[in-house]
Amino acid sequence: MKKFLFIGAPLPPKAYAWVALCLRLFVGILMLTHAFPKIANYPTLSLTFPDPLGIGSQLSLLLTLLAEGLCSLLVIAGAFTRLAVLPLLFDMCIAAFVVHAGQGFAQKELAVLYLGFYLLILVLGPGRLSVDRFLFRESYEND
Template identity: 45%
Template sequence: MAKLLGPRTNDAVVNLWLFIFRVAAGGFMLTHGIPKFLKLIEGNTQFADPFGIGPTLSLILTVFAEFLCSVLIMLGIGTRLASIPLIATMGVAAFIIHASDSFQRKEMALLYLIVFITILVFGGGKFALGRVFRGR
């Protein structure tokens, strides 16, 4: 217990936590990405278009972030790179789509934004498949 709560960083605990954190974050985001992915597959492309690029392309970019990038983060493949589209998507959700909404309405997007910025900063940790591909 002293090792866990002591002043020194325990690398094994940090790497285990990074694994749990990124799998949970990716899994939670998938609950938003899967319905959008199914919507896209069904051909229903009605979606917000905050940048004037068209609702279909906006939906495709959101599915790329919330579905594909979430899976990559869960697997630990290109973790830092995969977090960037999610950071952008959550930034758009919080500061553009929900800009005039109450804090309660944008709170989840802001929380996800902080989570994916944390993943960008700390990476996937030791228990990431990307390390296997890089030969570490």
């Protein structure tokens, strides 16, 4: 423990697997809390949802729901994880740098935090405790 805290010894592979799982669960569940109200208020939101890409409010909302809902569930399960974070990264880039472009950092902060978490998941991958491990066993044989 002393080595880990003060010298920076790397995590053992089993500990890394648990850290990756906790990160996926934490970020995925939190993002679902943004998707559920959008689903519940879909009829109203589809008329007033921001349209930063010029594709229409309804399609913008639908794509946001797919990212925040479906992709978050995939991240939680660790299924096609790196592929699933790509729409979420795009969603957070649009939220932070287009929708909140003229606003202060306080309004962008949450989207930027999610962006950082999704970049971390993209780089680190899902870990051994994931559906990806069972789907792509040969990639995990040396872990």
